[in-house]
Every structure is written in C-alpha cells, then in structure tokens.
Amino acid sequence: MEKEAPSLDLILKGLWKENPVFVQLLGMCPLLAVSNSVKNALSMGLATTFVLVFSAALVSLLKRLIPKEVRMGCYILIIASFVTIAEYVMQAISLEIHRSLGAFTSLIVVNCIILGQAESFSSKHKLLPSVAHALGRGAGFSLAILCMGIIREVVGKGSFFEIPLFGEQYQAWTLLILPSGGFFVLALLLMLYETFSKESG
C-alpha cells in the first residue's frame, strides 16, 4: 500500500526482523491449529491480517477518544467487531473454508498479535505508520503460518492446495497433519529461523 521509505521499513521489520511469531512467540494457537493445509493456512493468514490492519487503523484514529482506564475493553470491542465482519465475509465467500476453520475464525479475537498491536503501537502512532506496522506484522504472521501449512500439507499429505504432487507410491507422513506434527514443524521452523538470523546478523 504505502511506498514511502519509513512505512516500507516498518512493513519489512514486521515481516522478518521482528516477526511476531518467530521472535516474539505470539499468536501460537491459530498458528498450530489451522496450519494443517495450505488452504486453511492462507485463509487464516488473510483473515488475521485483515482484522489486524483495520483494527489498527480504527484504534489509531480513535486514540484520543478512548479513556485510558477502559482502553483494553475498547480495543477488544473494536477487534471483536472486525472479527465478526471477517467471519461473515468468509462465510459468504466459501462455506467450505468457514467450516474447516470452525471456531478458530472467532478465536482471532484472542490472538495476542492483534491486541499487542493495538496496545503498544496503534494507540501511540498516527494512522499511516499504524497501518504499515500492522500490515508488516500481518504479513509476518501469514508468512509463518504459510510455511507451516506448506510443510505440513506437502509432507503430511503429499499434496499442495489439494493437488497431489508425488503420484500414488508416495507414503504420506500422516503424523505431520495430526496435532503433534504442528508442534514438530514449528520447532523446526524456530531452529531454522535461529540459524538464519544468526548468520545474517
């Protein structure tokens, strides 16, 4: 969206250097729960980014009007409204995706990335930087959940976006699409991130 240097910098920071998942370990629940296929992961990433960006925009516009004492309640209300919108939009686009995500669409409300964004950034910054920052963090979360989704679906089911990849002889490593696989893949990704970020910096 914004192509100015400072905003772009904010976006890139959220995507890699201050990635909410790999560095701050936020938003673990949806990350582990709905990353068992690429499609689920992509829809979850998009929905979370949508809520993140719009709630950040609204919080930063309303920051003068929200009294300090009840700010948490106000933020949660704003976030819950956007999550409800996202849920209905998702239901309108594809009932199938809505069913496979189940209650986890509603659970975006308690994703700590979003509340953290509202509390520690949007409430102190102007509209444009808040949106850029939120966009970066949303992209960072989507990147992480997509990595998980791709690894888990390709190895665990032998398919990508439900298109079979390897032919019939492939013995799918089913463990990876089961709950425990989520923990293993995330551990692997954390180790990879650690290694790469040490080498580059």
Add this chain to the structure above:
Amino acid sequence: MNTDSLGFIFLSSLLINNFVLSYFLGICPFLGVSGKLGRALKMGFAVTFVMLISSLSATLIHSLLVWLDALFLQLIAFILVIASVVQLVEMVIKKYSRALFESLGIFLPLITTNCAILGVALFQTAREYNLLQSLIFALGAGLGFTLALLIMAGLREQLGLAKVPNLIQGTALTLLVAGILSMSFMGFAGLGG
C-alpha cells in the same frame, strides 16, 4: 458410547480432545508458565474456575441472544462478558480470600486473553450443549488443561538438568516435548469407542 452422554463429554474434553494438545488452545500459558509444578497447578485451577463461570454465563447469553434474534453479537458479547467475569472473580477472591488471591497473583488477569476460555464458550455453543452438558464440558476442559500443564511442568523441571544442544534450547525444545506429549495423548482416542 453415546456422544451426548455426560461421561463421554467429560472424558472427551479431558483426554481425547485435550484442549492444549489437540485443539491448541491455551498454548501461551502452556509454553510460558509451565516451568514450575506448583505454579502450574495454581494456574490450572484458576483457569478451570474461570472456565466454569464463563461457560455458565455463555449458556445464558446464548439463549438471550437467540431470544433477541441477535446472534451476530455473539462473539462481542462473549468476549466482553468473559473479561468482566474475570475481573469480578478477581474482586471477589480479593475480598474474601487474601491468601488465594496472592497465590494466584498475576495469573487471574492474564486468563482473560487465554483462548481456551473463549474456546469453551464457542465450542459448547457450536455443539448445542445444554446447561449441564456445558458445565461438564468446561470442567473436563479445565482439568485437561491442568493435566497438560502439570505433565509439561514436570518434564521441564527434569529437562532443566539435562544437557541439550544450543540450537534447540528454549522454545524449540519445549515444542518438541509438547509434540511427543501430544502424540502420546493420541492413544486416548481409543477410549471413545
């Protein structure tokens, strides 16, 4: 076994579909707090307590919203009520039992953002449980959370003494342990029959 029977609901939310290990709800406290056995136990009981109360209020809200024909407000109503219930519980405990309040400490306010609590409210609504079933479901889920937290805390106390490679120290190691734990909980699937 009948999937609507109380025993099945309890067993299923306690072991088979353990909230932490197979639904991934409440991962944050699971990874963050579970360093010490005593703290894990207290945290678990606090969560179970709040779960019971918020499950009760969620059932009431749901029937009120159905009556008002305003289901689109459900999520907003749930999260608001849970947040205020936690606050209320905190005040009541503070007033009547200073010792309990101090031992729970920071955990009580943190519970608001525990997704397991909202998860209980959402799941019980989606599965159309009645009041009694919801309470049993919440109790099972809370005890299941406590169980997972306790096992993890015990394992981590032991792991603290072990030598591990630098690369997997910290969160990665915890995640690997959680993965193995989750795999062993899969064995309970047979209980459902």
